[in-house]
Amino acid sequence: MVAAIAALGVGAHRDKLVIDMFTKPQAVHQQTTNVAAEQCLYQAIRSEVPKGAPVYTQDGYYTQRLAELSTLWAVPVPTLAQARYQLAVIPGGQCYGLALKVSRA
Amino acid sequence: MNALITLIVVLGVPGVLPALAVARRSPVVVFLAPLAGALMAAVAATIELGIAGSLLADYVIVAVLVNAAVIAWWLRSGSSAQSPAPWRWGWGWLIITAAGVLGGAAIPLAALRAPFIGWDGNSIWLMHALMAYGGHHAYLAGLQNVADRFDNPDYPPLIPAAIALTFRLFGVGNLHLGAVMTSLLTACGLGVVGTGLATAVSRAGTVSRAGTVSRASTVARVAAIAAGGALCVAGFGVGWSYAVGGYVDLMWTAAAVGAVVWGLVLPPSRQALGVAWTCAAVASLSKNEGLTTALIMLALISLRYRPLTMPGPQLRRWAERVLLVLVPALPGLAWAGLIHLLGIHDNFFASPSTESMTMRAEATAAGMAGHLPVAPVAIAVLVIGSVFLRGRRERAGLGNPLWLWGTCLAYLAVLFVTYVHGSLEIHWWLMDSVNRTTDFAQVVLFADLALWLIIAVDEAFSRADHEPMTSGYADGKDTAGTPSAAASGRDMSPTAP
Numbered sequence: 001m002v003a004a005i006a007a008l009g010v011g012a013h014r015d016k017l018v019i020d021m022f023t024k025p026q027a028v029h030q031q032t033t034n035v036a037a038e039q040c041l042y043q044a045i046r047s048e049v050p051k052g053a054p055v056y057t058q059d060g061y062y063t064q065r066l067a068e069l070s071t072l073w074a075v076p077v078p079t080l081a082q083a084r085y086q087l088a089v090i091p092g093g094q095c096y097g098l099a100l101k102v103s104r105a
Numbered sequence: 106m107n108a109l110i111t112l113i114v115v116l117g118v119p120g121v122l123p124a125l126a127v128a129r130r131s132p133v134v135v136f137l138a139p140l141a142g143a144l145m146a147a148v149a150a151t152i153e154l155g156i157a158g159s160l161l162a163d164y165v166i167v168a169v170l171v172n173a174a175v176i177a178w179w180l181r182s183g184s185s186a187q188s189p190a191p192w193r194w195g196w197g198w199l200i201i202t203a204a205g206v207l208g209g210a211a212i213p214l215a216a217l218r219a220p221f222i223g224w225d226g227n228s229i230w231l232m233h234a235l236m237a238y239g240g241h242h243a244y245l246a247g248l249q250n251v252a253d254r255f256d257n258p259d260y261p262p263l264i265p266a267a268i269a270l271t272f273r274l275f276g277v278g279n280l281h282l283g284a285v286m287t288s289l290l291t292a293c294g295l296g297v298v299g300t301g302l303a304t305a306v307s308r309a310g311t312v313s314r315a316g317t318v319s320r321a322s323t324v325a326r327v328a329a330i331a332a333g334g335a336l337c338v339a340g341f342g343v344g345w346s347y348a349v350g351g352y353v354d355l356m357w358t359a360a361a362v363g364a365v366v367w368g369l370v371l372p373p374s375r376q377a378l379g380v381a382w383t384c385a386a387v388a389s390l391s392k393n394e395g396l397t398t399a400l401i402m403l404a405l406i407s408l409r410y411r412p413l414t415m416p417g418p419q420l421r422r423w424a425e426r427v428l429l430v431l432v433p434a435l436p437g438l439a440w441a442g443l444i445h446l447l448g449i450h451d452n453f454f455a456s457p458s459t460e461s462m463t464m465r466a467e468a469t470a471a472g473m474a475g476h477l478p479v480a481p482v483a484i485a486v487l488v489i490g491s492v493f494l495r496g497r498r499e500r501a502g503l504g505n506p507l508w509l510w511g512t513c514l515a516y517l518a519v520l521f522v523t524y525v526h527g528s529l530e531i532h533w534w535l536m537d538s539v540n541r542t543t544d545f546a547q548v549v550l551f552a553d554l555a556l557w558l559i560i561a562v563d564e565a566f567s568r569a570d571h572e573p574m575t576s577g578y579a580d581g582k583d584t585a586g587t588p589s590a591a592a593s594g595r596d597m598s599p600t601a602p
Contacts, residue, residue: 001557001558001561001562001565003482003485003486003554004482004486004554004555004557004558004561005558006482007339007479007482007483007551007554008332008335008336008339008551008554008555008558009335010339010342011335011338011339011340011342011343011479011551012335012338012339012342013342014339014342014343014345015212015213015338015339015341015342016342017342018213018216018341018342018345018346018348018349019212019213019215019216021216021346022215022216022217022218022219022221022346022349023215023216023218023219027219027221028218028219030219031219031220031221032219032220034220034221034222035220035221035222035279035280035281038222038227038280039278039279039280042277042280057252063255064224064227064228064255064256065227065228067228067232067252067253067255067256068227068228068231068232068235068256071232071235071236071239071243071247072235072236072238072239072243075246075250076250076252076253077252078251078252
């Protein structure tokens with residue numbers, strides 16, 4: 001009985017650590033900024049890229065994010081040769097410290 | 106709040122009748138209804154991808170058809186549909202149990218205050234949700250796009266469908282809604298597990314000759330509710346930050362453990378089987394591992410409900426066993442078949458690995474063992490419980506613990522083989538995923554620990570004047586395999602707490 005209670009207690013304690021991690025004001029602020037930046041990039045793609053355009057999203061860390069945020073608007077293609085636009089995320093002020101860079105492929 | 110509204114109104118309300126038909130008056134309905142709604146949404150997404158239409162239109166059709174079928178079944182069955190369930194909950198205990206488990210499942214959701222979306226939450230689940238949101242052509246083109254192969258396009262549609270319905274209702278103005286919806290459905294899955302644990306003691310509770318529940322039983326039931334709630338919190342602890350970041354691993358795990366508890370632990374009955382089937386179907390449509398695990402669980406459930414030693418025509422028995430597996434697995438198998446037909450696949454087995462099998466096996470064993478610290482404790486409790494509490498467990502009609510452990514070990518074996526035979530570099534693959542792929546084994550062992558704890562409390566507080574629970578049938582069923590009248594007609598709960 002003691003072992004079972006202890007094990008469940010350890011499991012519950014792990015969850016407490018997660019709650020503590022995500023309820024700190026800094027964490028809330030950081031994650032709010034992150035999701036706002038993502039939402040901003042989502043809108044930026046819709047305003048700067050024509051609908052249905054083939055886009056090349058290979059941009060290191062942001063490759064998958066750009067492909068995801070292009071969904072239902074632009075069409076990610078596997079090679080630059082097939083693309084009309086190349087998308088990249090660069091440091092800047094447009095989206096909470098990030099900016100969408102759209103260039104002709 | 107928007108995801109919660111979707112969960113209750115869009116998924117929960119259409120799921121109430123099916124959940125009631127399956128579980129009758131039981132606190133599990135609170136958690137099962139949204140899962141049933143999500144299951145219907147997943148079926149709708151399969152139709153959307155495979156045939157035509159938009160997710161919302163297909164969902165409305167599926168929900169109306171399912172609810173009409175339930176109503177027709179109820180009207181046709183008449184009084185036989187009202188036959189007593191193996192447990193009968195008084196409203197007082199029902200509300201207390203639902204509230205207690207709900208409280209436990211809600212605590213971890215405090216972490217949603219920070220709008221965190223994890224890597225897979227974005228790259229897989231939100232992406233698939235946006236595709237499903239876009240209708241048949243967008244969904245099909247998106248999953249078939251080779252430039253998007255990184256998103257594991259073969260992954261099942263339950264979570265994307267639930268998120269897409271939220272977007273349909275509230276727009277795509279808040280991408281974090283996806284992670285919130287995933288966490289809410291995870292909480293529902295753990296709630297099914299928690300209420301299953303509470304139901305175990307509602308059967309095992311001691312009843313005095315006067316028909317009133319003794320104090321010991323009340324203590325045991327309160328302990329069971331607390332254990333159910335604690336299991337929800339501990340489950341989220343296993344899931345770590347991934348469980349609130351849009352990852353689906355704990356979600357399918359919770360549904361699968363729900364299927365284990367209701368199908369392999371609780372006394373056999375149509376109601377328990379129905380809940381187990383629903384959970385298995387949910388798991389099978391949530392992630393690829395969920396389908397594999399669902400097939401393992403359903404095979405074991407069929408063997409439990411149709412034991413190999415049972416006399417009778419062998420061919421018919423085997424046909425029944427096959428049906429017991431296939432019927433609930435059908436939605437998951439339909440998705441897998443559709444994906445295969447469309448030529449969609451992931452990269453896990455794209456090319457043979459250049460690493461040696463021995464090296465992969467050693468790395469996998471070490472990686473998996475590192476995430477199963479609960480296993481030694483669970484083994485110790487299993488041995489002690491089997492020695493000292495076996496009689497109590499049998500009197501309660503609960504399944505042999507080997508069923509649960511068999512599921513756990515079979516899953517770990519499949520997981521081991523997958524890692525060893527996969528094509529990705531093993532150390533990177535393990536580092537990236539083994540902390541999540543072992544969720545099922547961890548949570549199912551936590552459930553076993555909680556169950557032994559409940560049995561121990563029940564034993565410790567039981568009085569000598571209790572009546573035997575069963576009428577000679579260890580699993581609470583007669584020789585025809587249906588719940589015995591003695592077992593099913595006994596009211597284990599007071600009408601008020």
